Amino acid sequence: MPLLYETARKGATINEAEIGMIVDKLKPQISGEVRMDKYNRLMYSTDASMYQMTPIGVVIPRTADDVEAAIRIAKEHGVPVMPRGGGTALAGQTTNHAIIIDFSKYMRNIVEVSPEERWAKVQPGIVNNHLSAAVRNHGLMYGPDPVTSARATIGGGIGNNSCGPHSVIYGKTLDHILEVDAILSDGSRVHFAPTTGSLLEDKMSENTLEGAIYRETRRLAWENSAEIEQRFPKILRRVMGYNLDDFMGEGPMNLTRAVVGSEGTLVAVT
Ligand SMILES: Cc1cc2nc3c(=O)[nH]c(=O)nc-3n(C[C@H](O)[C@H](O)[C@H](O)COP(=O)(O)OP(=O)(O)OC[C@H]3O[C@@H](n4cnc5c(N)ncnc54)[C@H](O)[C@@H]3O)c2cc1C
Structure with missing residues (x-):
């Protein structure tokens, strides 16, 4: 490639x-x-x-x-x-x-909302404020509030790991994106979500681009964990580089956390 x-x-x-x-x-x-x-x-x-x-x-x-x-x-x-x-x-x-x-013209719909569990499934081109307006009657809002929220989209926020004046209270985009559907550079479709146990082992052993991404992300994080621990800045919001510090543990892997802040360089979120 x-x-x-x-x-x-x-x-x-x-x-x-x-x-x-x-x-x-x-x-x-x-x-x-x-x-x-x-x-x-x-x-x-x-x-x-x-x-x-x-x-x-x-x-x-x-x-x-x-x-x-x-x-x-x-x-x-x-x-x-x-x-x-x-x-x-x-x-x-x-x-x-x-x-x-x-993505901003057509792929801007709300697919599903669960007020009880406080999540929404949306297309990436939806404007932040449109999502917040749609869930306001449930007493909910979308947390990250960059100044541009009247124009900025959820997909762009994922790219930038956007945050805003209230992020100290409500968190940045990385704290709010649970799962993503995305398309890789070879055109294959993936769904990234917390993955563990035999499912994670299966993903790791796949002879596909997705499988290679699981393996390489873990290898990079594990082999460089001392350096990452020492040199990644301990600040509330960081958007340079990839979130390798999220993959140092042995627990579930959620590649969503690598996508957030990746500035459109890894996948197209759909
Ligand atoms: C006046 C002003 C004030 C601002 N204030 C803030 C602020 O308070 N906080 C803040 O964080 N930012 C701020 N920004 C920057 C910016 O507005 C935000 O980061 C905003 O969330 C970007 O959203 P967008 O939809 O415009 O993204 P875009 O600019 O369209 O894209 C941003 C990145 O996301 C990627 N991307 C977009 N869609 C997808 C997709 N579907 N899949 C994968 N990658 C995708 C793009 O490739 C790009 O790398 C400000 C900008 C301006 C002009």
């Missing part, structure tokens, strides 16, 4: 003929929108940050199938994908020479 910087280099130098080939493959497979014209590429070349990078194009998915198709086609052409929510991140996290996957 090509490394991220190699795909970004390909994305930066891709020619119009190959973009045309990508469009021809995407259009029959995407039930949402495929926008690869110059106008849309310029529109999506920036976000709330000062950075600008012209993307290869934009896919606006209606379903996880659309996301999977976009990732598989990007892989065939050796170019990166870049998930995007509200685009309010401040460090250029949603700008790249990539196929942008914009």
Whole structure:
């Protein structure tokens, strides 16, 4: 599998003929929108940050199938994908020479709410405040409250491990995301949740990308535990690097905790 910087280099130098080939493959497979014209590429070349990078194009998915198709086609052409929510991140996290996957237009629904158990299953493009408004009658709200909560999405918060003025009381995104459905770089689907016992052993022994991720995450955390213990900053919210400090113990593994704060570099959350 090509490394991220190699795909970004390909994305930066891709020619119009190959973009045309990508469009021809995407259009029959995407039930949402495929926008690869110059106008849309310029529109999506920036976000709330000062950075600008012209993307290869934009896919606006209606379903996880659309996301999977976009990732598989990007892989065939050796170019990166870049998930995007509200685009309010401040460090250029949603700008790249990539196929942008914009979750904010269609994949913004609430799937299920359990007021008794205080959880909600949502699509990643839902705006934070829309979720809070929908559960207000139950006396509930979504905890992490970045200043941009009127525009920012749950998926973007997962990318950034977002927090806000009340996070000292209510916690940051890492404290609130229980499980995720996601699509890996080879287009395979995963569900990350607390995993233990024979299920964890089965996952570890799978000859798949998912299996390799379980094995490598644990190996990295265990082999470097002294360094992680000594050098990871002990602060309330951290968003640089991956949360390897969460995988040092022998208990259940929940790879959701690696996805939070990963800035769209590991998976697309669906
Ligand atoms: C004025 C201002 C104030 C802000 N205040 C705060 C604050 O108080 N606290 C705070 O934490 N942040 C703050 N931010 C930063 C930002 O608004 C938040 O982090 C917000 O939660 C990002 O959400 P978004 O939907 O806009 O994400 P985006 O900017 O769209 O994306 C953020 C990251 O998440 C990834 N991502 C998006 N969707 C997915 C997905 N489906 N799967 C995988 N990865 C995905 C993207 O690739 C990117 O790396 C502020 C920004 C501005 C402009």
